[in-house]
Amino acid sequence: MVISIAHLGPKGTNAETAALAYSQWLEKQTGQQTQLHPYPTIASSLYAVAKGEVNLGVVPVENSTEGSVTITLDTLWELEQLQIQQEVVLPIAHCLYSKSELLKEIKKIYSHPQALAQCQKWLNQFLSGVELVATSSTAEALKYVNSDATVGAIASPRASKLYDIPILVQPINDYPDNCTRFWVVGMSPTTDGSHSALGFSVAKNQPGALVKPLQVFANRQINLSRIESRPTKRSLGEYLFFVDIERSVSDLTTQEALSELSTYTEILKIFGSYRIFTIESSMLATL
Amino acid sequence: MVISIAHLGPKGTNAETAALAYSQWLEKQTGQQTQLHPYPTIASSLYAVAKGEVNLGVVPVENSTEGSVTITLDTLWELEQLQIQQEVVLPIAHCLYSKSELLKEIKKIYSHPQALAQCQKWLNQFLSGVELVATSSTAEALKYVNSDATVGAIASPRASKLYDIPILVQPINDYPDNCTRFWVVGMSPTTDGSHSALGFSVAKNQPGALVKPLQVFANRQINLSRIESRPTKRSLGEYLFFVDIERSVSDLTTQEALSELSTYTEILKIFGSYRIFTIESSMLATL
Incomplete structure (x- = not known):
């Protein structure tokens, strides 16, 4: 079987570079062949995975200078069946x-x-x-x-x-240590990895509404590597939260935490666990 | 004295509409005259206030569909002497x-x-x-x-x-209840209002690093109306947090909270307290 991988196209985008590095790494790991498929937008490369047109999609989620790629977070929330399989970190030179x-x-x-x-x-x-x-x-x-x-x-x-x-x-980026995190997403649930990604909404306008969810992790010494808020788009002041924790979903303490977390949240979505693969400049030069 | 107000220009932007509504309200409240000054970018309208070219600036901070206007948050953090005087909420029809x-x-x-x-x-x-x-x-x-x-x-x-x-x-916005929050910023410190805005950084990579700052408010029944993370731009995984609380800075409980908060943060910036002025559609029709 050839593993098909969607990315924002055409050839030469940063998403294609991340997808290419990941596909070479995956071929080496699994011995399976891979094939890249360019899509016109980030959202359409995620929809392609959800519709089964491809096996995997590689999408940017966060840049060290500009922060979240909000279309990725919003689309992951909307297409809830997608699961993160891997993180790929790409150094960026514009x-x-x-x-x-x-x-x-x-x-x-x-x-x-x-x-x-x-x-x-x-x-x-x-x-x-x-x-x-x-x-x-x-x-x-x-x-x-x-x-x-x-x-x-x-x-x-x-x-x-x-x-x-x-x-x-070159380079013309404002900050030298510019990196973008990409997520590899697919349809099979993943529970193993060094990190996990979650999204949740909480009841509005209560003191401590966000403290309780965060306390669940702090009480168990689970570190959050990131928290991001996004509007629900219904009305001003209503948010979804995207959280990355430094634990696998299969970990027993994490399972306890998620079970308690669900009592404080309105909607809780587990986007899966992932390991982080950083593309070194030596590899980048060969792509 | 005429109060000069910077906004993203030219005439007819949403920022100008917010500035115009605010200036009419301010004239009625204070009896003083106001004058609007268009600037080519959001950042330049904030720099104009910091440089003393104008008395006030009106800048978008958050939209109910798209979330933060990140250039406003990043520039406020950079130009730390700016103080928020007022919030103006504008219904948006594209x-x-x-x-x-x-x-x-x-x-x-x-x-x-x-x-x-x-x-x-x-x-x-x-x-x-x-x-x-x-x-x-x-x-x-x-x-x-x-x-x-x-x-x-x-x-x-x-x-x-x-x-x-x-x-x-018209309208062609994806969500009907589209609103944008604008902040009126100036150089004089404000301590009175229904809400206050803060920004802070915390030591990286410690479980609960963000819980302690949030707990400070929850313990005192102070509600957070918003939390937003922004990258420090130094390296991936380092963040600043922008928080809005539903209290005035002059409030004694808030002062206690801020004093405790400063023991958990690396850098803590108080952007001031503000009241919220929502532009009604009846007023909008007259502008």
Whole structure:
């Protein structure tokens, strides 16, 4: 069987790089073949898993500079049957691509909104007043660069191997230690791993409504590596919480904690347990 | 003295509507005159207050569908001397503007990224595959519509009074109860209000690191109306927390809580206390 893996396309996006590194690692681990499938949006690569078009999807969940990729959290909550199988951490370097050789000739920059946000200080300093155009992915942005020397695009270093467009400046991300966490999601439940991801809602407007859920973990010395709130979208002031804990769901103490947690939450969803695979720069260079 | 108020411009943005409603309310309350000053970005309207170019700034902080306006939180943390004076809640209706009379003729939509995100389901359903272009504000998007009937823009209903461009469809926001919270910020410390906003960082990777700060409030029956995490931008897994409590900073119990809180936090910033002013639709119609 060939394991099919969805990611935000086209080739050369950061999601494709993460999916490629993961697929090579998976082939080595399992001896099974893998095949990557580009999708036009992050949400559609998650829907593809839910609909059974592919076995797995690799989606960005959080960047160290810009924070949550909210469409991933919102879609995971909506498609509740999806399960996280693995985390992949990718170091991010944003490059400015252009046919122009001079920054001052550039009038328009295309890229994914996350990439534009992660380079906003650099753009303000060196390309102040330039028009910023949002594209569905960083690699998608490159298609605007070829025919017009007044146009630039922000994309990954790997894209330079795939498209014949020169890099004008790199890296241009505002913070050097820029990393993005990706989740590999599938349909089979996972209980084993170093971390687990949960989502829950609590009754609104009670003092301590969030303390009790957090206390459940603190009382058992379970560390939270992350907490994120998202609006329920029903009305202002109503939230969902996404929490990552540093324990497996199969762990007995975690099971006790989850059982107590369910008494304090309105809706509780377990997104699965995962191990973390960090892509080293030596591996990145071979992709 | 005329009170000068910065907001994201040009005229017709949701920030301008919030600033206008607030300025009329302030004139009635104080008898003082006010003057609005548009700025090209949300960050620059906050910097204008910090530099003393204006007395106050009105900036969006959270939307009921899309969640935090992260640039506002990040800039408030950076410019620590700014103090929140008031909250203004604005009901949001997004309108599709175009010179075209048919949806199928539209090939490109311009708007602020928050507005595009708040209409993403509608856009997927009725304008699937159309190019989405990010502009610095919703009102800024309207300038692309005039000369090209294949172009649309998403902007506020008020913009139709200011610019001679027809509304093709309204409202197009994905969720009907769409509201945005704005904060009015200035340089004078405020301690009085129904709510207060704080930001803090905690020592990383300790079980319960976030529980202790939250417990401080729960123990005193102080309700949190919101908690939001933001990356420190230094490295993955390090966060700042922004918390709104339903108490004034001048309240004795709150002062006790803040004093205990400071023993659990690395950095603690008090952004001030505020009352909430909700713009009613009757007032909105007169603006």
